[in-house]
Amino acid sequence: MKKMLSLLIALLASANLFAQEVEMADALRADGKIYVVVAVVSAMLAGVLFYVIRLDRKITRLEKDAGDK
Amino acid sequence: MKASWWKILCIALLFYTVIMGFLGPVPRLPILNEGIRNLYFHVPMWFGMMMILGISVVYSIRYLRDPRLAHDDIAVQSAHTGILFGALGLVTGMIWARFTWGAWWVNDPKLNGAAIAMLIYCAYLVLRNSLEDEGQRARISAIYNIFAFSTLVPLLFILPRLTDSLHPGNGGNPGFNVYDQAKFMRPVFYPAVIGWTLLGVWLTQLHVRLRKLQRVAEEKSEAVAS
Numbered sequence: 553m554k555k556m557l558s559l560l561i562a563l564l565a566s567a568n569l570f571a572q573e574v575e576m577a578d579a580l581r582a583d584g585k586i587y588v589v590v591a592v593v594s595a596m597l598a599g600v601l602f603y604v605i606r607l608d609r610k611i612t613r614l615e616k617d618a619g620d621k
Numbered sequence: 622m623k624a625s626w627w628k629i630l631c632i633a634l635l636f637y638t639v640i641m642g643f644l645g646p647v648p649r650l651p652i653l654n655e656g657i658r659n660l661y662f663h664v665p666m667w668f669g670m671m672m673i674l675g676i677s678v679v680y681s682i683r684y685l686r687d688p689r690l691a692h693d694d695i696a697v698q699s700a701h702t703g704i705l706f707g708a709l710g711l712v713t714g715m716i717w718a719r720f721t722w723g724a725w726w727v728n729d730p731k732l733n734g735a736a737i738a739m740l741i742y743c744a745y746l747v748l749r750n751s752l753e754d755e756g757q758r759a760r761i762s763a764i765y766n767i768f769a770f771s772t773l774v775p776l777l778f779i780l781p782r783l784t785d786s787l788h789p790g791n792g793g794n795p796g797f798n799v800y801d802q803a804k805f806m807r808p809v810f811y812p813a814v815i816g817w818t819l820l821g822v823w824l825t826q827l828h829v830r831l832r833k834l835q836r837v838a839e840e841k842s843e844a845v846a847s
Contacts (some may be wrong), residue, residue, distance in 0.1 A: 566804050574649040590643045601632055604823065608622040611830050618837055 623830075627819055634816030636707040638809060646805045651720055659717045660797060661809055665817040666710035667735075671773065673821045674703035674742070681763035690836070693759035696766060698828040700745055702821045707739045722787060731788035734776035741769050 580586045622628070630652070642661040650657060677699035684692035715725045726732060745765055752758035786792025797803050 574651050575654055576649055577655045586643060593639050593643070594636060597635055601635070604820075604827070605622055607827055608628075608823075611827060611834070612623050614834050615827055615830065618834060 623788050623826075628823055630803055631816055631819035631823060634812045635820065638813040638816050641809045642813070648800050648803065648805070650800070655807075656720050657724040658715060659713060661808060661813040662817075663710060663717060666706045666713060667777075667813045668814045669818040669821050670703050670706040672818050673699050673706060673825065674770055674773065676822075676825075677703055678766050681766040684763045687776070688756065688759070690755065690759065691833070693700060693755075694829045694832045695761070696759075696823070697765060698825045698832065700742060700766065701828065702825045704739065704742050704746070704816075705824075706821055707735070707742070711735060711739065727787055729781075729787050730784055731777070731781035731786050731791050734780055738773055738776050741772055745769055764784070773790065 577586065580589070628797055638661050647655070647657050677696050680692045680696040680699065684696060704827055714735070718724050718727065718732075736818035745762060747761045748765055749758055752761060781788060781791035786794065788794065797806070
């Protein structure tokens with residue numbers, strides 16, 4: 553009897569762990585808005601990396617000038 | 622740009638991280654929800670920090686054995702980048718904490734350990750600033766760096782595991798790799814670690830090259846003046 557009761561409680565308590573009950577960003581995926589998120593973050597990343605590359609080029613130029621002199 | 626294969630790899634891996642980080646599958650866990658994707662940003666900051674501060678201490682030791690300023694340059698700039706990554710790790714961690722635990726900060730051994738570790742490295746920068754002579758600055762800060770790095774392992778990895786902690790992987794909590802579906806996250810997680818760390822190395826290299834140029838320019842102006 554005790555075992556059956558514990559089993560029942562365990563089943564009920566674990567109900568909130570069923571996959572479809574966990575809130576995820578399914579709506580964003582369904583209407584494609586997740587691609588907006590990806591685009592925005594990628595754009596920011598591209599901006600930062602462009603800056604880093606520009607800096608790298610500037611330093612290379614300075615090194616070349618210093619080397620020639 | 623000083624062309625390197627690893628810079629191209631860094632760019633590719635970071636875009637991969639950002640795109641797959643949001644589009645890829647993740648375990649559906651309560652409380653965490655989509656926030657689990659922070660794993661691709663928060664954890665690589667700390668992994669990257671450890672590797673870059675590791676490089677820093679290696680070059681500090683190299684300086685002590687062979688006192689070339691080039692070694693000191695790498696040691697100090699790696700420390701700077703390491704501190705940046707640590708700070709970003711703290712910020713991303715605080716954002717995650719706010720959404721998962723309900724508070725920006727908790728009195729937790731892992732969090733406090735990370736904050737203390739950051740303070741220890743900031744003290745390294747303060748120490749450097751207080752010393753005028755180049756050689757003395759490099760020598761003394763190199764010795765401090767060895768002690769500073771030695772505190773990281775106990776503070777971040779040992780102490781939090783010895784006692785109660787909210788942080789995943791410590792104090793009796795499971796890390797994410799116990800979840801069966803974590804296998805979906807590994808193909809994005811490991812490239813993310815490599816990508817973010819390579820970015821740190823790239824930034825460090827840029828600063829080291831700048832330091833060298835500044836020193837050359839200073840020596841030239843001194844030669845002209847005399």
